[in-house]
Amino acid sequence: MAKSIGKRIVKLRRYAGVSEVCRAGDRSRDPERAQRVERICFVFSRRYAGVSEVSRAGDRSRARTGFGFATVFERVLPCGISQKTISFHYAQILRLNFVTAPRHIHTMNTRRYMVLLMVVLGSTLGDVFLSRGMRQIGRITMANLSDLSLAIANPWIVVGTLLLIAFFASYLSALSWADLSYVMLITAFGNVLTALLARFMLHEQIPFTRWAGIMLITFGVAFVGQGPSLTVSADHPAQDADKTPEHTTSGEPMPAGAAAPRERNPR
Amino acid sequence: MSLHHHLANFLFIVLLVGFTTLGDLLMARAMRKVGDVDQLRRQAGFMGVVRAVLARPSFYGAFLSMALSFFSLLISLSLIDLSIVIPASSSLTFLATLLGAKFFLKEHVDAKRWMAGAIVTCGIVLLALE
Numbered sequence: 001m002a003k004s005i006g007k008r009i010v011k012l013r014r015y016a017g018v019s020e021v022c023r024a025g026d027r028s029r030d031p032e033r034a035q036r037v038e039r040i041c042f043v044f045s046r047r048y049a050g051v052s053e054v055s056r057a058g059d060r061s062r063a064r065t066g067f068g069f070a071t072v073f074e075r076v077l078p079c080g081i082s083q084k085t086i087s088f089h090y091a092q093i094l095r096l097n098f099v100t101a102p103r104h105i106h107t108m109n110t111r112r113y114m115v116l117l118m119v120v121l122g123s124t125l126g127d128v129f130l131s132r133g134m135r136q137i138g139r140i141t142m143a144n145l146s147d148l149s150l151a152i153a154n155p156w157i158v159v160g161t162l163l164l165i166a167f168f169a170s171y172l173s174a175l176s177w178a179d180l181s182y183v184m185l186i187t188a189f190g191n192v193l194t195a196l197l198a199r200f201m202l203h204e205q206i207p208f209t210r211w212a213g214i215m216l217i218t219f220g221v222a223f224v225g226q227g228p229s230l231t232v233s234a235d236h237p238a239q240d241a242d243k244t245p246e247h248t249t250s251g252e253p254m255p256a257g258a259a260a261p262r263e264r265n266p267r
Numbered sequence: 268m269s270l271h272h273h274l275a276n277f278l279f280i281v282l283l284v285g286f287t288t289l290g291d292l293l294m295a296r297a298m299r300k301v302g303d304v305d306q307l308r309r310q311a312g313f314m315g316v317v318r319a320v321l322a323r324p325s326f327y328g329a330f331l332s333m334a335l336s337f338f339s340l341l342i343s344l345s346l347i348d349l350s351i352v353i354p355a356s357s358s359l360t361f362l363a364t365l366l367g368a369k370f371f372l373k374e375h376v377d378a379k380r381w382m383a384g385a386i387v388t389c390g391i392v393l394l395a396l397e
Contacts, residue, residue: 181368181369213392
C-alpha cells in the first residue's frame with residue numbers, strides 16, 4: 001500500500017509541481033488519508049492558482065476558519081490559466097485514483113446562471129412570438145407549403161427568430177461548460193414561462209392541472225439546479241479534457257475535507 | 268377532426284421530437300469537444316470560437332437536425348395550439364434526451380437527475396393535459 005502510494009506521489013509531483021506536493025506527500029503516507037479529496041484538490045489548486053493566493057487560503061484552513069474547496073477555485077479562475085490545461089491535469093490526477101468517486105463537478109457561477117436564464121427566456125419568448133406570427137399567416141399544410149415564405153416578412157416571426165438566435169448562442173455556451181442532462185433540466189423551466197405567456201399573451205386558459213404541472217416543473221428545476229453541473233469520469237479523461245473544475249462533489253461525501261481543518265506540515 | 272388529421276399532428280410531433288433530440292445530442296457532443304467558449308473567446312477572440320465550433324463535424328449534423336426541427340415546429344404550431352405542441356414535444360424530447368445523454372454522451376445521470384427528470388416530465392405532461 002505504502003509503495004503504491006509512493007508511486008502515486010511521484011506521479012502527482014509530476015502533475016502538480018514538486019514543492020507544493022511535498023506537503024501532500026507527507027500526509028499521503030497515511031494510507032487512510034491517501035484518498036482524501038481535499039488534499040488532491042488543494043495540491044491541484046496550488047499548482048494553478050499561484051502559491052501566494054492559495055497559501056493564504058491554506059493558512060486560513062489551518063486556522064480552522066472553514067476553508068472550502070470552492071474558496072480556492074474562486075481564486076484560481078481569475079488567474080487566466082487555460083481551462084484546458086487545468087482540465088487535462090485534473091483528469092490526470094483523477095486517474096491516479098486519489099479521488100474515488102467525483103462524478104460531478106460544479107461549474108456554475110452567477111454569470112452562467114444568467115446564460116441559462118437567457119436560454120430559457122430566448123426559447124420561450126421566441127416560441128410565443130413565432131406562434132403569434134404563424135397564426136397571422138394561417139394554417140400551413142403540405143398543399144400550401146410555399147406559404148412558409150411569407151414568414152420572413154412577418155415582424156412577430158422576425159423578432160421570434162432573433163430571440164431564438166440569442167437562445168441558440170446561449171445554449172451553445174451552456175453546453176460547453178455543463179452537461180446536456182443538466183442544461184435541459186434547468187431550461188425545462190421554459191415550459192412554465194410558456195404556459196404563463198400563453199395565458200397572458202395568447203389568452204389561453206390555465207386549468208388546475210396545468211398549475212400543478214407548473215409547480216412540479218418548478219420544484220424539479222429547483223431540485224437539480226443547485227447541484228453539480230458537469231460529469232467528470234476518471235475512466236474517460238479525454239472526454240473531460242475541456243472541463244473546468246471549480247469544486248468537486250463526489251455525490252456522496254461531498255468534496256471531502258473541503259471544509260475540514262488542515263494539519264500542519266510535518267516537514 | 269378526422270383520424271387523418273390526428274395522424275398528421277402525431278407525425279409532426281414525432282418528427283419534432285426526433286430532430287430536436289438528435290440535434291441536442293450532436294450539439295452537446297460538438298461543444299464538449301470545443302471546450303469552455305468563454306475561455307476560448309478570451310484566448311482566441313470571437314472568430315476563434317466560431318472557427319473552433321465550425322471545425323466540429325457533429326456541429327453540422329446538429330445544425331441540420333435543428334433546422335429540420337425548426338421547420339417541424341413551425342408547421343406544428345400552425346396546426347396545433349402552442350400550449351399543446353410545446354409541452355407534448357418537450358416531455359417526449361426530455362425523456363429521449365436524458366436517455367441519449369446517458370448512453371450516447373456517457374454523462375453521469377445520477378439518481379437526483381433521474382428523479383428531477385421524472386418530476387419535470389410529470390409536470391410537462393400535466394401542462395399538456397386538456
